[in-house]
Amino acid sequence: MILQWIVFILSALFAIFSALMMITRKNPIHSALFLIGNFLSVAVLYILLGRQFIAIAQVMIYAGAIMMLIIFTIMLISVEELKKVSLLKFGAGSVIGLVMTVLLFGFLASSVAVRTLPGLKGGFPLERIQELGPFKVIGGLLMTKYLLPFELASVVLLIGIIGAVILAKKER
C-alpha cells in the first residue's frame, strides 16, 4: 500500500517534471528525450492502475515507434538550423496563453477532482481481470464487442502509410 503511494508520487512528479522540461528546452532532441521519459512514467502509472496491456502498448507504440519517428525526423531536419532561432516567444501572446492554460486547468481539475463520478459500474473489477487473464480479456473484447473499431484502426494505419509515402515522394 505504502509502496504504491511511493511509486505513484515518484512517477507523477517525474511525469510533470519531464513535461515541463519538454516545453522549455531549446534543443528539440532534448525535448524528445524528456517526452520519452514522460511516456515511460505514464506507463508506470498504467501498471499501477492494473492495466498491463495498455502499459506495454504505451512503451512500444509511443515511447518506441512514434518517438523514434520524431527523433529520426529531427535528425533529418538538421538541428543546427533549429537551434539558431529563438524557439520560445515571450510576449503578450504567451502571457495570454499562460492565463488561458491556467483557466483551462482549473476547469478540468474542478470537474475531475470529485469523490464519486456519476454512472454505472461495469463487470470487470481487478480480481475478475486477474482471474480471466489481463491480456486474454482485452483480446476477447477486441475480437467480439469492438471488432469494427479494431478493423477501422487498421484501415486508418494503412491510409496513414499511403499518405506519408505520397507526401514524401519527390515531385517530378
Place this chain on the structure above:
Amino acid sequence: MIPVSLYMLLGALLFSIGILGVLIRRDAIVIFMCIELMLSAVGLTLVSASRYYNGLDGVIVAFLGMTVAAAEAAIGLAIFVLLHRTYKGIKVDEINLLKG
C-alpha cells in the same frame, strides 16, 4: 487504493502543459510533440476512468487512440519534411503562404 481522481488530476495537468507548449513554442516539431503529450494525457484519463468504473472500454478506446496517434505521426512528419524542403527550418509563424 490511490484515489482515481488523483490520476485524473495528473491527466488534466499534463494536458494543460501540452496546451501551454502548443501556445508558447514556434517550432513545428515541438508543437507536434506537445500534441502527442496531450493525447497521452487523455489516454491516462481514460484508463483511470476504466479503473474507476471496473470496465475495460476505456483501455480499448485509449488503444485505438494510440493507433490514430501513430498514423498521425507518420503523416505529420512527412508534412514536416516537405515543409523543410520549402522553408529551411520549420517555424510556424513564418509559414504563411497557403499555396503550393
